[in-house]
Amino acid sequence: MAEEAKKDIPEIVGFACSFCSFKASEMAGSLRMKYPEGIKIVQVPCSSRVDPAFVIKALFEGADGAFVAGCHPGDCHFIKGNYYTRRKIAALKEMFKAFSMDKKIKLFWVSASEARRFVEKVEHMYKEIKEGNNEGKKG
Amino acid sequence: MGERYLQEKHVLVVGGGIGGITAALELASCGVRVTMLEGGPSIGGRMIQLDKTFPTLDCSSCTLTPKMVEVALHPRIELMTLAKPMGIERNGKGFSVSIQKRPRFVDMKKCTACGACSGACVMKGRLSDEFNLRLSKRAAIYIPFPQAVPQKYLVDGDGCLFVSRGKCKKACVEACETRAINFDEKEEIIESYYDAIVLAPGFDLYDATEKREYGYGSLEGVMTGIEFERICSVTGPTGGEMVINGKTPKRFYFIQCVGSRDRQTGARFCSRVCCMYTAKHATIVRDRVKDAEIYVSYIDVRAYGKNYEEFYKSTQEGGTYYIRGIPGDITQGEKGLLVRVEDMLSGELREIEADLVVLATGVRPRKDTAELCNLLKVDRDEYGFIRTDSIAPSRTSTKGVFVCGMASGPKDVPDTVASGGEAASRCLEYIGEQ
Amino acid sequence: MKIGIFLCHCGHNIKHTVDVARVKEYFQKFLNVAVAEDYPFLCSEPGQELIRSRTEAEGLDRVIIAACAPTLHQDMFKDLVKKGGLNPFLLRRVSVREHCSWVGDDIGKNTDKAIRLIKAGVYGSSHYIPLEEKQVDVTQSAMVIGGGVSGLSAALFLSNQGMHVYLVEKEAELGGHVRKLRNVWPSGKDGSELIDEMVETLRDRENVEIFTSTRMVSFGGSFGNYEATLETPAGESTVKAGGVIVAIGFAPFDPISKPELGYGKDKRIVTTLELENGLDELGLPANPRVAVLHCVGSRDEQIGKPYCSRVCCINALRAGQTVKEKFEHSYVESFYMDVRAHPKGGEEFYEDTQEKGVLFTRGNVGEIIPTPAGVLVRGEDTLFGELLEREFDLAVLSIGMSPPKDNQYIASLLKITLDKDKFFLEAHPKLRPYDTALKGIFIAGTCSGPKDMEESINHGRASAVKLFGLLNLGYAFVEPFVAMVDPKRCSGCRACEQACVAKAIKFDDGERIVRVEEAACMGCGLCNSTCPSSAIGLKGHADSSINDEVGAILEAI
């Protein structure tokens, strides 16, 4: 939670697995789909590589939101990795819910061909956070 | 052991679908050199056209694309697209093959797949897209689908004004910054020797226009399963929106065994995949279209594979009505299509209105399988599938020629994968004997 | 550190929406950056030469290529930096095209984003370490557990390719269920002849060791070097194998667990196999009335067998034909839910059976009651919705396939997983149908789910090819991106070991820390995120690397 004033452009950091979600984001590019430049993606081999600490750190170093994206449950290239991701990130979300910050963390399942879904998910998150930030400003 | 003698051996794999891909990768990982011929511009076969696969509903391109890329990058696999065997002669234990390679008109080394050419093409949006079963339009210079392997554009010779008529301003050439487009490319014939051949030509689907009573091709709202598959797909003509002719259908009618288990269509056999892909379609509809009415007509539901029965059950429980009986005909009614069917369970004749009728068309040998088999003197069965032995399921009547996948009879994906591996094993044994 | 940044215009594709000059200028002044260049097409020959020559001339120790998506041209770029004298794992790709220039239209914002993405590459790669594709020696031998048709097929292929094969069978005789079949559909061949032929070939091969009446008692090691202790009639024996094919088959469903069908209580209620192998001894009248029941022990949720057993419809059809062939004027009625005659030639066989006069009634049989006059079959005709009750001289049960008896035992020894029906679980139902999560351990044939003979042979051989492909060089390449333990920091809590899907982490009892079996590691990084102190890390994707990338994205330009 940056000490500086809330920016107009939310910064969102996404962790995307190499085999599904990162591929989908690549495809979104190839299809020239547009999404806000505030969304930036870090490639990880598997969504299970994402240590919840990364997400916490991203948020406390100034990101307005962070998401973890992996293959749909059952489709993991590493066979079962995303089931572990699901447990950990669900728990992390629950933790942030206790601090009334659950909107800042999202978990997405996006398969390699779901470029459109990828864009829809991140755009929706972006909008939600932007609206939240604006409300915060007013209040 | 192993590597030393195998390195010199060279196997030809004909067909770049999941069967051929499996066989090629297994052979290559065992040290053999492989040349893969694909008649089309990209490998991936039928499976890459599918949106999701039963019974897990996982996305087919997620699982298949890495395999396709593996083929393209494998140091021991040479991939030739737009290529097919023209002449094959036995030469000792192996074969001398002449391969016809059609021009791509695009230098694969230079193309960056940026797509500028396609945007500039005067035929843009005017040619039917085969990958989407003509449900969408493309340009004359195009990439067959976003995940295509090789990731390179090509010129469709028939559609391109310059290639077919010699007259075009060639805006694509100007648009291409890497100067990858080369209209001087000519058809090539490549002669080569192979120690063994694996056939994986795949299959065609039954031509539903033959079944006049269903009005495919004349009635609006009657389509085949594979067309529906493209409609469902996020890479399809509607981007995955369930929209047909501008509207989202609410009443769906799926008919199984169209061109299977049907003597009139010349196919007594069961196509093995239609029951399950219909259940998959019904499930997808249930997920995406609220308050959809879904009917499925069937003779027997053949949910024989692992977790298939459970998938069928959950499709039924999800609110899909299964009607035992195959419709007699489909006509245009006032409020939609009228499907007339005798429900064998209740014995009554029913007329059901539907907005969309999907025909689960059965499997047929690929048209060019006959030509291929004649070249190789390989026997086929009464339907035209390649004849094999149930004890050695990939062995054909010609020594040194093996078959996998649907070419020897209908198979689902896991069975095709296993048959690809089996073909590779027989092939390795054969070339090891020499 | 000497960092080289190469920014590709990709013609107009990047240049149009990213101010490449500004990006270049920004990084020219950046700490540790020795080279910042832009070029129209880095993948073109002069572009390639630019990267190679500058890498070499400047002695760069990191190369950042900001161009298209990382998978495109990856091998080519790796090769280039290698030629320029840099470890290829110190190359970093930044996807400016797919993740920046193509997804936004505003040049100013895109340029900022490109700078951040490249900076993330610079920071992230600063934590890279030179890596090498390592080789590990693998034992060129295989253990095949189960001597049924699937296991025999696997053993035949592997031994033909020169691998040493240990074939382990718990029964005294090889051949499994196929040996008991007198008439294998569709060929009509004798099962025992088929098996004998396979077994003889194997016995003739010097590189095959067959252990019958043998049980595996312990199992350890990892991919390439597994070790098992076998309890053979001659005493304990230890074998070393590079990989294992589990082909322990199935257990026929025991109809006694459906007492309402009366099996075991009356001789006139038999299974299909008993009918085939002993039709003459059943003492049937001249024109017998025979009922054939499909789906006994399949598609039955009440007894916990919701799955279809895949082969019993054909078996049931065959039973009907067998009776019809012997007794032309018999009355044969088959009770079915769906006739799943899906194998090649199956549908024709079904039609044939109908033509021979076997009647098919769609119905659920609830019970079979033996009476002095015959066996009474009672149930519901699901086609007409009426109750049915008919008397027969014989009831034939087409029984399904249940999981093998030793499933739990083998699963816990090998640390592989069972599915919900207690068959073995495959790594992927479609593309890896005979793989497990463990490298070098395969599951072939019916132990992963019902299959017919042809499918079992396919499975046996296909898994054998895969195993051969892994072992045939005598060494295997280890992916460089594997987990690595810092022994000084490991607390030995074994959390990573519990979570590891590939079972690549082993606990060292003496040192009380974990160790990674690199050959078995898949490189997912789950262990790294599981370890609270990150004492186990994933090479190439270190915590510091990922955290710094995030930092770069968020910090001011």
Next chain:
Amino acid sequence: MKGKRVDKKTIEVGLNQFLSDDRNLVLGFAKEPDGVSHRIFKNELGPLSLFNPYFGINGAFFLRRMFSKGQKLLLLLRPCEIRASVELVKLTQTERESIIAVSVDCLGALSSKDASDGLPDDYKEIADILASSEKVRPACKTCKERRGIVGNAGIRVGQDGTLWAVPYDEKGVEFCGLFAGDNEELPAAMLVGEATKTEPFLSDMTEFSKDFAKCIMCMNCRDMCPVCFCIDCVFNGNDYLPKGDALLNKIFRGGTTSLPSGKELFHLIRMFHVSQTCVGCGACEEACPQGIPLTKYFKGISERLQGMFSYTSGRNVEEQIPYLTFLEDELKDAAD
């Protein structure tokens, strides 16, 4: 449920019999002239304090990396201490075989900071002192499990003041075998009953910042946490809390920061790390020199997160820590 009726005397006799074996040890509380503290008894039982309202350190803390060489260690500790020891067993930080864990009914405790020398050791007096004191530890006020029903065996108190040794497994039976008498049915109601359910923890960042404003990042909370077992914590390195040059570098790159930096990061990441294993004992708060109400947060979050997987830390040694396993069919709405 059955157990053996015991009293202080029989317990003493039984434990002394246990300690007569040279390799056997008892870890419990000792009543010393200066107050109550943990003590490991060898050979003979000293001034054992079975009950007391004292909490300084969680006793499981001493078990970290304790691997016996044939010794047997009998724990006579509070339920929260036994639960922490169970978690440490799951994490291989202590040996399962050599430990007999006996949880003793607990009425709650005062902080070591507030405890005077003369602490009572009779449960009635303890109840009185706790009822009259406002200084009952927050962890004890919100304790979820005070009953001695975890571990291998328990020492329970009946409403009439009777003491019961209750076995929960084979090792527990062995423990109860130290005492004479027959197994009898336990009274229906015991002195310490089930805790009432509390509302799920809810807070926000403003409250958090206020509460943690005084944090000096001494990391005592981590050091005294019984389940924060890592030999080398991630916060010792520069990855999460840069120090020295790394801090300067970060400031040059990113801009200014208030010091000590990364308070939220430290506490929230640690909170996640212990979210499934935290037993809510409040040892962290006990260790905090600044009086930060750590229990509220750590206990609140861990109960919330354990609840997602129907997990209770330390309840059962066979239960797997939720982050180390999964079910395919669960958390259907976890993804957005």
